[in-house]
Amino acid sequence: MSMQLGLDGMPARLVRVTPSRLATWQDCRRRYRLTYLDRPAPPRGGPRAASTLGAVVHNALHAVFGERPARRSAARAALEVDRHWSSEGFRDDAQAAEYRERARTWVGDYVERHAVVDAPEPVGEVVGLERWLSAPVGAMVAEGRADRLDDRDGQVTVVDYKTGRRVPDAADAAGSPALALYVLAARRTLRRPCRRVELHHLPTGTIAAAEHDEASLAAHRERAEAAATALGAAADALEEDSRRAEELFPPRSGARCGACEVRRHCPEGRAAAPAEPAWSGLAP
Template sequence: MTDANTTTLIEDATPPAEGPDGALRLLDVDGAPPGTFGELEPASPPLIDGEGRVRLSFSRVDAYDNCPRRFRYAYVDKLPGKPGPHLSFGTSIHAALEDFYDRKLPACPSEEDLLGFLYARWDSSGFAALPRQEQLAFYRHAQDVLRRFHRRVAPSYRLPAATEAWFELPIGFEATVVGSIDRVDVDDDGRFHVVDYKTNRKVKNRERVAGSLQLAIYALACRHLFGVLPATVSLDFVVPGVMITVPLEDLDLEAARDVVLATAAAVREERYEPTPNRLCDWCDFRALCPAWEGGAPDELLGPAVEEAQRLRRRLEREVRTLRELEAGVARIADELATDDRPPAHR
């Protein structure tokens, strides 16, 4: 969503089809991100929901798997990360593709329409630190990606069952997994197919796609939303223009549930030890991490974080106590209602 000033700037800009200057002006717009797509998260929801379940997403599970300490900084301490160009690029592509498929009429939008969706939904938040020519290069690259996508899918275009299908999937009594599926298709035989877009350049092989935790979660979410498991799941690597599809039977849904439950248990136990790895160089919180020289997170963050954690734990305990009291009151009310009933006539 953009504010009034941002909307005015976009309306005053020349559409990108009319020349590169339009793209340059568009890239100057300082609007808020248009939304969240696939593994990209909205404003961070509470870590423990109202029913006492740990609230996870694929992004959160993946973050914990990569480094529990990073998970803590991002989702417990809620320290802000830095927007980056690749994240904004992916957000913009996802948004344009959502508009491409979220239609009322079955006719395929034109290539010009698709580029217009990109123009309207361009997220400039991650490009502010880049020189103007680099910003423009990202925008033109996104245009090229979508032109190739249009050529690939236009001949077989059909409206999907859903785009950006939001789900809140309970996993046992311990966790809820939230997220949105980029696209859910239904074929002529009524079979469902889950598609997730990826904007990285490297294509995963079939074995890695079959082992994708994200796709396994989305398959379970498909059943939760539509009452049926998908026949296939796919990763569509839109930059190189390759889609890898695997049948449902290649997924290990039980293993996915186990990973989610194990992550939920670790979060409840507050296990947030750092795990140094090759991703540390790109971590927004490296300067705080005790695994690296100079890192002293608790001292740098101050006592406020520890106090917030203490209050959060206290709140969770009080919520559990309240639920137990409510259950007790309900039982007593049922017993009183039973005692007040007149005897049955024989």
Template sequence: MNDMLPGMPKRLFTATPTKLLNFADCKRKYRYTYLESPRPPKGPPWAHNTVGAVVHEVLADFFGRWPAARRTPDEVVAKMRSSWRSEGFRDERQSLDWRERSTEMVLGYLRDSDPYYEPRGVERTVGFTTERASLRGRIDRIDERLARDGSGGTELAIVDYKTGRRPLTSTDARSSLAMALYVLGARRVLHRPCTRVELHHLPTNTVAAADHDEESLGRHLKRAESMADDAAAAEARWAEGLTPAEADEVFPPEPSALCGWCDFAKICPQGRREAPTREPWAGLDEPSPVPLDEAG
């Protein structure tokens, strides 16, 4: 049922890049995450997500909240230890090992950083609207740097921290829907030129960078709007009230290798058939986990 008054503008579909990509990956997972109430129970937390969350928290404090005098290795170590959580790890020994590994990873990343450098934004929420959608997201860090065109002005660079075990490339940076939408959002909110996106991979202390142009940004925006249109149509069907069979038709499972990492794998028969459910610590770079009682 259309509840808009005649002549009123169309209601925009509000989404983040994560929400759009969840819809593209698996519509059943989207339904469980955003629409079901109460939401179905999720599986246990993932250890690699714990690592990522703590590292992001410490870097946000370092660049966004601490004065220059506090940006020291000792402060970083203390913050890593006070912020550490044990969710998802096999046992206490593995948790403590990863606390130390993660601390060394952050210290290595920050080793050559200027303690007096102030980014333009840290954990900054940006957004913009099109004729069809309202898109928003939170950026790990926005740097403002001297423009590379020799004009003497400045330009923005979008920085995203990554802690996964897979090394990244410029193709990863250029193909990221989220990073492209962050460029458009930063332009809109901060009114500065922006084309550069950078994935800072902490495990290898490398930067995968790419520069967008208007054509590449336009392709990403078109893709995002198409996703938003499809998600909005599916949500409209949901709002009408669906039988279980109709819900499975509108929000079907889309089995893939990603199913082993899904928070809802235990309640999805198709996902369990497609890929075995993984242990909560399976995302860590550990070829041969050692039980606590055999670690010596």
């Protein structure tokens, strides 16, 4: 637990948060409790194909970008997909084989376009791969693992890979709380200028980019601090009195409950939406 001096001179807690914790809290407080607070943690749903596919692509790109540009190639990228492949969550072997081939193509095309020697759209010097960032930011400690950090003309760019159905745009990049937190943490951790964020959508080859200024970062920071303070206070109150669990962490049900990994423990979620198959969410 980190501390700073409060207004009364006494130590005040700095709440440690990651983008996933903040997103879960803002999406559904019951899911937050079941995921991060309850011990022993309740059983979750089985693996989902979209998450499996995303992890494979991330791992393959991490391996390729960890090599010198001269050792990177589409063929190497495809081999890394094979090396990290998992069929968990897919409907059947045929669907898994189809998406394995798609992932090989996505990653190979991406590497050829951005990562090899004389690439047509080079990314710059890679200064961080799956880099853990942790830095005090106001009333919280912002933490998380950035997919990639690039140095472009002395400025650090935060890159996040996407493999889902939805193609992101510039508004998504600018509005991403996760990317903004990574910018704030990268500035403190690396002590270098950082304001550009990018979402790289592998299925379409789309890059959605945004440049933060101090005002936009301040707005993201204010929202994140408010959420961090609230979730920290709720967790403390729950620790003091476990009987307040439903009051402090009410469900927020809706259509998205169909894919929730803790829906088996949530009657409201099960009533709100039928269970989605484990392969829903895959890019078409």
